[in-house]
Amino acid sequence: MEINVVNALTYEDFVKLFCNVVEKCPLIPAAIWSYRPFKDLADIEAHIREFIHSLPDSGKEGVLRCHPDLAGRDTQSGTLTRESQEEQSQAGMTTLDSAESLQMYRLNTEYKERFGFPFVICARLNSKADIVCQLSERLKNDRATERERAIEEVTKICSLRLRNIVLSDIQTKL
Numbered sequence: 001m002e003i004n005v006v007n008a009l010t011y012e013d014f015v016k017l018f019c020n021v022v023e024k025c026p027l028i029p030a031a032i033w034s035y036r037p038f039k040d041l042a043d044i045e046a047h048i049r050e051f052i053h054s055l056p057d058s059g060k061e062g063v064l065r066c067h068p069d070l071a072g073r074d075t076q077s078g079t080l081t082r083e084s085q086e087e088q089s090q091a092g093m094t095t096l097d098s099a100e101s102l103q104m105y106r107l108n109t110e111y112k113e114r115f116g117f118p119f120v121i122c123a124r125l126n127s128k129a130d131i132v133c134q135l136s137e138r139l140k141n142d143r144a145t146e147r148e149r150a151i152e153e154v155t156k157i158c159s160l161r162l163r164n165i166v167l168s169d170i171q172t173k174l
């Protein structure tokens with residue numbers, strides 16, 4: 001898909017196409033639509049990153065809270081978004097054995113109790129072992145450091161989702 005095709009989209013089609021590039025946050029594509037015309041994909045990404053970074057801490061934490069737990073309730077009940085389902089499945093989060101599920105449950109719970117938002121990591125860029133290791137490591141951070149660290153992961157997830165959409169056929173997504 002050429003950038004001029006993206007730039008020609010109506011507001012409604014743009015939001016429909018990019019609604020889940022940041023998990024369950026359609027407000028973000030709605031907000032950055034006003035910056036058209038975009039130079040390229042990197043320009044769209046930069047506007048999204050800037051928008052998220054400009055949010056107050058409570059807004060950043062709100063964005064994090066829109067993410068489902070890895071290997072959590074939605075993963076088990078099949079109620080993840082399509083994007084999250086693909087990502088979690090690629091990282092092996094949908095096929096954990098019972099000991100691994102229990103370990104993820106305990107770590108996710110400890111993390112949420114400590115920070116007040118769920119643990120977020122770009123599942124496509126990490127193996128099952130990396131995820132467990134990062135979850136244990138990042139539990140040692142303070143809240144402000146961890147908020148920024150988690151937001152960095154949101155931008156990585158977003159970047160891969162954007163690429164997935166733009167590099168595939170636009171017609172199938174609308």
Ligand SMILES: NC(=O)N[C@H]1NC(=O)NC1=O
Pocket residue numbers: 023067068069070083084085087088118119120121122123124157
């Ligand atoms: N909690 C969390 O990291 N969720 C996610 N990560 C990812 O790559 N997709 C998600 O939904």
